[in-house]
Amino acid sequence: MxxxxxxxxxxxxxxxxxxxxxxxxxxxxxxxxxxxxxxxxxxxxxxxxxxxxxxxxxxxxxxxxxxxxxxxxxxxxxxxxxxxxxxxxxxxxxxxxxxxxxxxxxxxxxxxxxxxxxxYSWFGNKEAAPLAEEAKVLVRSVPAGMKKTFVLPDSTQVTLNADSEIRYSSDFAINRKIHLRGEAFFDVKKDPKHPFTIQSGALTTVVLGTSFGVKAYPAGDFSHVAVLSGLVKVRTDNGIEAELKPDEAGFYEVETGTLRKGSYDYESLLGWKDKVLKFKNASYESLFYELSKWYDVQFIYENGIPEGGDYSGRYQDQSLKNVLDGISYATDLEFTLSGKKVSVRVNSKPNK
Structure with a gap:
C-alpha cells in the first residue's frame, strides 16, 4: 500500500x-x-x-x-x-x-x-468502526505417529504428515502465508487476488490454486515440492527459482543450496497421505528417521547407526512389526521391539 x-x-x-x-x-x-x-x-x-x-x-x-x-x-x-x-x-x-x-x-x-x-462536516451519525484486534499466530500441529487434515479459513485443505506443524496469521483470508515445519499436502482454494505462499526452511512456494506436497523437516538433508495439479513457483533463499507443472518436483539440497527440477514417483513423495510407505535406495539413517516419525518410536543402536544401506521397499497401512520383519528379511539387520523403543543390531550371518 x-x-x-x-x-x-x-x-x-x-x-x-x-x-x-x-x-x-x-x-x-x-x-x-x-x-x-x-x-x-x-x-x-x-x-x-x-x-x-x-x-x-x-x-x-x-x-x-x-x-x-x-x-x-x-x-x-x-x-x-x-x-x-x-x-x-x-x-x-x-x-x-x-x-x-x-x-x-x-x-x-x-x-x-x-x-x-x-x-467542515466530516462525519455522519454512524460510529467509527473499532480497530480490529491485532492479528494472532495460529498453530496446527500433528505429533509423530499421526496424520491429520485441516481446513483453513479460505477453504484450503491441508493434510499434515507425522511430526509436522503449520503456522499462519488470524487474518489469513487476506494474508495467505503459511510457515511449514515438516511435511504437508495442500489443496489450495483458488483466489487470484491473494496468492498462497508457503515458507518451508529455505524454500518459498507461491501458488494461486493447485494441489501439491511440500517436505522440509529440520533434520533432513533434502526438501522437495511435488506438484499434483496446477502451477507452482519455488524460490530458494539464495535466489534460485523454478516453475513446476503437474508431475514435476523441485528438489532442494540443504548442504549445497542447489535446486533441481525433475519428474517424481508419486508413492515415494506423496504416497504417505494414502498410508503408503515407500523407500527407494534409502540409507539406513534416512530409513530409521522416516520410521521413527511414522510410528512414533525411538531407534536404539548397539554400535551406532549402521553404515550404508540401499534399501527399497513398499508398505501400505502396515504395522511397525510387519515393516521391521520385511526390512530384516531383506537386510542383515535385526530388530527388537519393546514399547516405543526399537533396538537395532547387525546380524553377523550373511544376508538372507
Whole structure:
C-alpha cells in the first residue's frame, strides 16, 4: 500500500481514512486491517489518529458541541502527557492559557483536527468502526505417529504428515502465508487476488490454486515440492527459482543450496497421505528417521547407526512389526521391539 504517514496530520488529511471513520464497511475495514499488519511500526500513530477522530465527532446537526470538544481534547492531552511524562495542558479558550505540545506533532494534530471540524462536516451519525484486534499466530500441529487434515479459513485443505506443524496469521483470508515445519499436502482454494505462499526452511512456494506436497523437516538433508495439479513457483533463499507443472518436483539440497527440477514417483513423495510407505535406495539413517516419525518410536543402536544401506521397499497401512520383519528379511539387520523403543543390531550371518 502506498499510504505511508509520518504524522497524525497525514491520517487526518487522507480521504480514505476519513471516509472509513465516517462510513465503515467490510472493504474499508479489511483495508485498514491489512495496512496495520504491514505497518506495525505505525500502529501507535494510527491509534492516536483514530482516537482523536472519534473524540472529535460533531453532533447530528453538524455543529461541534464545544463543551464536549473541549472535554475530549483535554482528556486526550492528559492521556498523552501521562505517557510522555509532561505536564497536563488545558484547552485554549481564555487569555494567558497555554496549549503545550504533546510529543511535538500530537498537539498540532489536535489543533488541526479541531479547526477542520469547525469548518467542515466530516462525519455522519454512524460510529467509527473499532480497530480490529491485532492479528494472532495460529498453530496446527500433528505429533509423530499421526496424520491429520485441516481446513483453513479460505477453504484450503491441508493434510499434515507425522511430526509436522503449520503456522499462519488470524487474518489469513487476506494474508495467505503459511510457515511449514515438516511435511504437508495442500489443496489450495483458488483466489487470484491473494496468492498462497508457503515458507518451508529455505524454500518459498507461491501458488494461486493447485494441489501439491511440500517436505522440509529440520533434520533432513533434502526438501522437495511435488506438484499434483496446477502451477507452482519455488524460490530458494539464495535466489534460485523454478516453475513446476503437474508431475514435476523441485528438489532442494540443504548442504549445497542447489535446486533441481525433475519428474517424481508419486508413492515415494506423496504416497504417505494414502498410508503408503515407500523407500527407494534409502540409507539406513534416512530409513530409521522416516520410521521413527511414522510410528512414533525411538531407534536404539548397539554400535551406532549402521553404515550404508540401499534399501527399497513398499508398505501400505502396515504395522511397525510387519515393516521391521520385511526390512530384516531383506537386510542383515535385526530388530527388537519393546514399547516405543526399537533396538537395532547387525546380524553377523550373511544376508538372507
Amino acid at each position: 502506498s499510504f505511508d504517514p509520518d504524522h497524525i496530520e497525514d491520517f487526518l488529511e487522507y480521504p480514505f481514512f476519513i471516509k472509513w471513520v465516517k462510513d465503515p464497511n467490510s472493504q474499508s475495514n479489511q483495508y485498514w486491517e491489512k495496512w496495520i499488519s504491514e505497518h506495525p511500526d505505525k500502529r501507535e500513530l494510527f491509534l492516536e489518529a483514530q482516537t482523536l477522530a472519534k473524540a472529535l465527532r460533531p453532533k447530528e446537526n453538524n455543529q461541534v458541541d464545544s463543551a464536549k470538544l473541549r472535554a475530549g481534547l483535554d482528556s486526550l492531552i492528559a492521556k498523552n502527557n501521562e505517557r510522555g511524562g509532561q505536564e497536563r495542558s488545558t484547552f485554549p479558550g481564555k487569555k494567558k492559557q497555554a496549549f503545550l505540545t504533546i510529543g511535538g506533532s500530537i498537539a498540532a494534530s489536535i489543533l488541526l483536527a479541531a479547526c477542520l471540524l469547525l469548518s
